[in-house]
Amino acid sequence: MAVLPIIKADNPILRQKAKRVPRIDARIQKLIDDMIETMHAANGVGLAAPQVGVSLRLFVVQEYREEDDQLVPGKIFTLINPEVVKTSGEQEVEEGCLSLPGYVGRFSRANTITVKGLNREGKPTRIKAEGFFAEAIQHEIDHLNGILFFDHLPSLDQLRQLRPKGKIAEPDVPNDDIMGERHPQSS
Numbered sequence: 001m002a003v004l005p006i007i008k009a010d011n012p013i014l015r016q017k018a019k020r021v022p023r024i025d026a027r028i029q030k031l032i033d034d035m036i037e038t039m040h041a042a043n044g045v046g047l048a049a050p051q052v053g054v055s056l057r058l059f060v061v062q063e064y065r066e067e068d069d070q071l072v073p074g075k076i077f078t079l080i081n082p083e084v085v086k087t088s089g090e091q092e093v094e095e096g097c098l099s100l101p102g103y104v105g106r107f108s109r110a111n112t113i114t115v116k117g118l119n120r121e122g123k124p125t126r127i128k129a130e131g132f133f134a135e136a137i138q139h140e141i142d143h144l145n146g147i148l149f150f151d152h153l154p155s156l157d158q159l160r161q162l163r164p165k166g167k168i169a170e171p172d173v174p175n176d177d178i179m180g181e182r183h184p185q186s187s
């Protein structure tokens with residue numbers, strides 16, 4: 001396994017509509033392993049193949065459950081050639097992306113989503129998600145369609161810059177910054 005370089009938002013690969021994965025072979029298995037390792041190394045909650053320069057319809061995402069106002073990490077899902085079956089409701093999100101470190105933006109997404117596709121064993125699978133997990137899945141599907149989170153903002157002026165890494169937090173951390181932590185550079 002290897003940590004792969006994550007390409008940045010100005011790379012044209014991130015603007016392509018990714019191609020379907022034709023066959024789940026050893027090369028794809030290695031890509032999935034490397035993407036999971038890369039996601040962990042970057043403290044992300046999800047990662048789409050185009051972000052490591054591979055324009056294929058495939059992403060990995062870690063499930064988070066909300067418990068007592070905390071996000072608890074759960075299972076890691078791999079979805080290949082995903083299709084959205086259904087969405088419902090609306091949630092306001094504050095989202096970032098590993099391809100645009102240090103910035104977040106607020107906008108709205110569906111509150112629940114059902115997606116289907118293949119898992120890494122090539123078996124048809126379906127994921128039903130809500131809240132933060134649903135947000136992450138929508139973010140990754142956007143990546144497969146050449147969409148970046150800030151495309152959802154009316155203007156780039158609405159991007160908010162996070163506190164630079166390494167700066168010591170002030171004693172009274174405003175709620176907003178806690179949100180920034182809860183919504184890490186998602187993916």
Ligand code: NI
Nearest residue numbers: 097098099187
């Ligand atoms: Ni992203």
